[in-house]
Amino acid sequence: MKSFSTFVTLLLFLLIIAGATANLQELCKQATSSSPIVTYDFCIKSLQPIRGSNEVDAKGLVGITINLSLDNLVSIINMLSDLQSKTTNQTVLDALNACSDGINKGTTELKVTQYLVSHGYIQESLTSVRVAEKSSDVCDSAFNQRGIQSPVHDAMHDPVLLCNLVDLIIQLLV
Secondary structure, eight states: OHHHHHHHHHHHHHHHHHHHHHHHHHHHHHHHTTOSSSOHHHHHHHHTTSTTTTSOOHHHHHHHHHHHHHHHHHHHHHHHHHHHHHOOOHHHHHHHHHHHHHHHHHHHHHHHHHHHHHTTOHHHHHHHHHHHHTHHHHHHHHHHTTTOOOTTTGGGHHHHHHHHHHHHHHHHHO
């Protein structure tokens, strides 16, 4: 009898996990279905490894995705800070500073987005996340205007896609 109850408990646990995973898969499918930029595979590969992502609803997934994007952007800010400390060229330093300012604004807007979503201001949160999505453009412009190749252009790829993904998941909440 004990082995039967253990079996039933294990079966229920597996069904709960399967349902939660299907929830993440369904949210990724819904969010990315209309996007020419963010793919279902990117959504799953980015979010599935994160603890808790399989157990949350769309609102919770917004928070997880924002935190992941913030982590990526902080790494880029650290990279820029390191480059700033190593350069003596004023043109490069100006570009690095402008890029850093743009990314800092992006992180601030993501935090605002997180606050707005958590307090039920879903429509307003779309404005903030869309400003954050532009931080890569601001950064690239800072370098392009000075005729310099951006040293963080490639590193900005995932954070930009994650910001786009936040936008897409928020649209599911509207």
